Amino acid sequence: MTDFNAQKVVVSGATRGIGRAITLAFLEHGATVIGIYGGNSASAEAFQTECAAFGEQLQLHQCDVSDSTQVDAFFAKVEEEFDTIDILVNNAGIRRDKLLAMMDMESWQQVIDINLTGTFTMSRKAVLLMLKQKYGRIINITSPVSTMGLAGQTNYGASKAGQIGLTRSLCKETAKKKITVNCVSPGFIGTELIDDLSPEQVKAYKKMVPMRRFGKVEEVADAVLFLASKKASYITGAVLDINGGL
Numbered sequence: 010m011t012d013f014n015a016q017k018v019v020v021s022g023a024t025r026g027i028g029r030a031i032t033l034a035f036l037e038h039g040a041t042v043i044g045i046y047g048g049n050s051a052s053a054e055a056f057q058t059e060c061a062a063f064g065e066q067l068q069l070h071q072c073d074v075s076d077s078t079q080v081d082a083f084f085a086k087v088e089e090e091f092d093t094i095d096i097l098v099n100n101a102g103i104r105r106d107k108l109l110a111m112m113d114m115e116s117w118q119q120v121i122d123i124n125l126t127g128t129f130t131m132s133r134k135a136v137l138l139m140l141k142q143k144y145g146r147i148i149n150i151t152s153p154v155s156t157m158g159l160a161g162q163t164n165y166g167a168s169k170a171g172q173i174g175l176t177r178s179l180c181k182e183t184a185k186k187k188i189t190v191n192c193v194s195p196g197f198i199g200t201e202l203i204d205d206l207s208p209e210q211v212k213a214y215k216k217m218v219p220m221r222r223f224g225k226v227e228e229v230a231d232a233v234l235f236l237a238s239k240k241a242s243y244i245t246g247a248v249l250d251i252n253g254g255l
Contacts, residue, residue, distance in 0.1 A: 011234055014039035015192040017094040018237070019087065021045040021074050021131060022101035024056040025156055026200035027150060030226035031098055031233050032056075034064045038234065040096075045072045047101065047123075072129030074101045084134035088210050093142050096237045099128045099172075100150045106161040115165045120186035124168035128175060132190075136183060146237045150178050150229075153252050173248060180246035189245035191236045195253025197223040219254035 020037045022028035023044025028087075035042050046053040046069060053069050060067045072083045085095060102124045105116040128149055139145030154162050155169035174191055180190040197203065197214050206214070215221055232251050235241055 010085055011238065013096075013234075013237070016040045016096060017087075017091050018042045018096040018098065019045070019094055019131070019135065020098045020100060021127065022047070023071075024053045024069065025049070027198060027226050027229050028098075028100040030055065030230040032067070033060070033187065033248070034227070034230040034234055035096075035237075036060065041066050041091075042068070043091075043094075044069045045074065045083065046100065047071070049056065052204060066190045074099075074131055075122035078133060079131045080130040084103060084138065088138060093138045094135060095139075095142075095167060096146045096148070097131060098148045098150070098233060098237075099131050101127050102150065102168075104162070104165050106165070109159055109163045112164065120164040121168050121171075124165070125171040128172050132175070132179060136179075136188065139183075140225055143186045143188075143207050145186075146241075147176075147179070147183075147188065147190040148233050149173075149190070149192045150233075150234050151176075151192045151194045151248065153194055153250065155194070157255070164218050175244045176248075177195070186244055187242070189236070189241065191241075191246065192248040193229060193232050193236065193247050194250045195224060196231045196250070196255040198226060198229060198251075199223045200226060217255060218252070221245060222253065224251060224253060 018040045018086050024046045030041050032044050057069055072079045094126050105120050125209045149172045151172045152169040154166040176190050176192050229251050232249050
């Protein structure tokens with residue numbers, strides 16, 4: 010199930026948190042990973058050094074996934090070098106939490122642009138490459154906030170709900186070409202994305218989780234690898250919750 014030798018994988022948000030774990034998992038199982046990072050060059054350089062043993066299996070590119078011009082240029086390079094890709098993981102995401110009444114347009118738009126529009130721009134180009142071989146896997150990293158909601162996250166919740174709607178429509182467009190489109194929905198996972206939570210918030214959120222702990226990035230990566238594998242060939246339009254029973 011986890012043999013990804015000779016497969017080409019594009020991962021956005023590839024150098025930190027969940028994306029980092031996903032990238033490492035694919036590398037360890039033989040894939041070539043073309044990773045995208047946003048603006049943290051220092052983190053990307055450190056990750057590239059850490060992964061030196063994988064050699065040319067890992068490529069890292071800076072790209073703003075919300076900018077269609079940058080995404081088009083990125084995929085042009087990918088097509089020139091690899092012709093097609095097998096797997097796309099749309100993991101890039103940000104939070105800009107504020108109560109709706111106090112939320113400025115910038116905080117709303119940034120989250121929608123990266124989380125939702127970025128999923129659109131990346132998927133649009135990836136599908137065209139996957140159609141060449143009539144095979145592919147697209148996995149979008151969404152969130153339970155898409156359905157349960159959290160105060161202060163109207164922008165984030167809307168972007169994540171939009172990802173699910175995009176997934177369930179796109180899967181119907183690509184199913185006949187053996188391109189599956191699914192979501193993985195991690196709950197509270199121990200990454201820098203939740204580093205700004207207060208100790209009181211952490212305690213309260215852990216109480217919400219029946220397992221009484223936050224998840225590990227490796228647990229999310231394992232789910233992504235399954236949906237990316239050929240064993241998941243009849244799963245499309247699904248949302249796989251990794252949330253400890255939340």
